[in-house]
Amino acid sequence: MSTTTTTTCVVAGGGPAGMMLGLLLARAGVAVTVLEKHADFLRDFRGDTVHASTIRLLDELGLGSEFRALPQSRLLNLELPQRDGPAVTLGDFRRLPPPYDYVAMVPQWDLLNLLAQAGRSEPTFTLRMSTATVDLLRDGDRVTGVRTLTADGVKEDVNADLVVGADGRSSVLRAAAGLVPHQYPVTFDTWWFRLPRLESDQGEQAALVPRIAGEEILLSFPRTDYFQVAYFNRKGMDATLRTEGIERFRERVVRLRPDFADRVDALTSTDQLHMLDVKLDRLPRWHVDGLLLIGDAAHAMSPAGGVGINLAVQDAVAAAALLAEPLREHRLIVDDLARVRNRRLLPTAIIQTAQRVLHRLVFVPALAGRTPRTVRLVAAVARRLPAVTRIPAQLIAFGPLPEHAPAFARRPATVSR
Structure with a gap:
């Protein structure tokens, strides 16, 4: 009943x-x-x-101060990796008007x-x-x-x-x-996990930098006291990764991010890998x-x-x-x-x-193990015309049609840096 x-x-x-x-x-x-x-x-x-x-939007709702008081880190730019050279800034949020110049x-x-x-x-x-x-x-x-x-x-x-x-x-x-x-067809999935941020790298890390090696991609997001990491590989790989075991997965991570070699022991079981069916x-x-x-x-x-x-x-x-x-x-x-x-x-x-x-x-x-030609083209443009990095930053930060809080929902602003 x-x-x-x-x-x-x-x-x-x-x-x-x-x-x-x-x-x-x-x-x-x-x-x-x-x-x-x-x-x-x-x-x-x-x-x-x-x-x-x-x-x-949170500022318009009068929740800006409370939001900024939450534990958080800031991403100030997005970078594209290159196999044969330094990473190139793809989107620079710092070119946007403050206080909305970060993610x-x-x-x-x-x-x-x-x-x-x-x-x-x-x-x-x-x-x-x-x-x-x-x-x-x-x-x-x-x-x-x-x-x-x-x-x-x-x-x-x-x-x-x-x-x-x-x-x-x-x-x-x-x-x-x-x-x-x-x-729409998608050919990859992601596996999420955490790795500790050590005392030596507790300073602000403003960039999100993907790493590409062989047929694998790794992205790391700096958080207040850990890295949130995403490993990308082909769809259907979940059973293979788990059968290989956590030691083999740690080797995959280190191949993509050698600087993580001193902390991958924090991964002790494949149960720590959270697969997202993209x-x-x-x-x-x-x-x-x-x-x-x-x-x-x-x-x-x-x-x-x-x-x-x-x-x-x-x-x-x-x-x-x-x-x-x-x-x-x-x-x-x-x-x-x-x-x-x-x-x-x-x-x-x-x-x-x-x-x-x-x-x-x-x-x-x-x-597929190939260097994307798009990466090389974008890298060349970004080097010659750094100001264009505002365009992808604007698209990612605000989207093509950002909404504002309706009048009935607004409260006095509490904007702060």
Whole structure:
């Protein structure tokens, strides 16, 4: 037997998109319930790059000081490696106007806790942890709510004017609605792990530098007290890597990063390798009557550029700006949902197209053991015209259509360096 509750908007998924949407709608006076299946936000190797567009948004929401107080490191530029020479700066964030001239590396759980705390200060905001969304409720062809299941086995139906699926690339609600994304081919996966930052390298490391050797790629992200590392190889390699064992994997890491030889012993088991099945897909339609999908549920992104979180947050801002008034007045119609997809489709398509080009021109040849000609061309241009490094920095930091906080959600700015 299940109980029933009612709200105006129910959001499935307490990731960056879901939490941001819940906060914004609550600040508009909309009764909103966010459902998160886990008991907390403490999960490693979720996207941790917070780009300038999101930092600016947090400033507009009056959360800038709290955000900058979180443990974080700053990326000031992106570099391209060369097999036969020094790395070349591809994107220099320092050429962007301050204070939005960097990418912040922040544990995602800290960002989510910040948004949750801000949401709880709003009287119409409810966050329910340990509550999984398992199915849709319907009245004919219209979605009218969701069916939930708590960690204790309690079933509950939540009725709502609108259901928002922000439940990720394996979205339960997308499948329940029968919406099928178009898949773009991806030839590689990534394995994430941590390595310690020693006392000798605790100074600020401002660059993200990929390393290419043979048919492998390694990227390391400097964090406050460790390196977050991504190892790239062909799809289907997971079983091989685990069968080879952790000692062989440590050898792979050292071949790509000899300077990590003094710390790879921290990897003691292949259980420390977290494999990401890289996907790149997009729904042709992001909604049905009563249901809207945003973020990875609508368009899974490649890790190239680290833009996934920020694009999902932009979806949430657009959805709040377009839907808050009809939700508050209980007059939401299907056309309102279509407007969200229409606004966010172009920037999503642009970023995904850029990722597909990057895959084809850089990742595919690199993982085949060839030096990408694109790298040599970009290196030559960047050396002769350093100012052009602002262009990729702008695209990565802000995206093609960055959203601003709607007026109803803004609070006094607390911008600081």
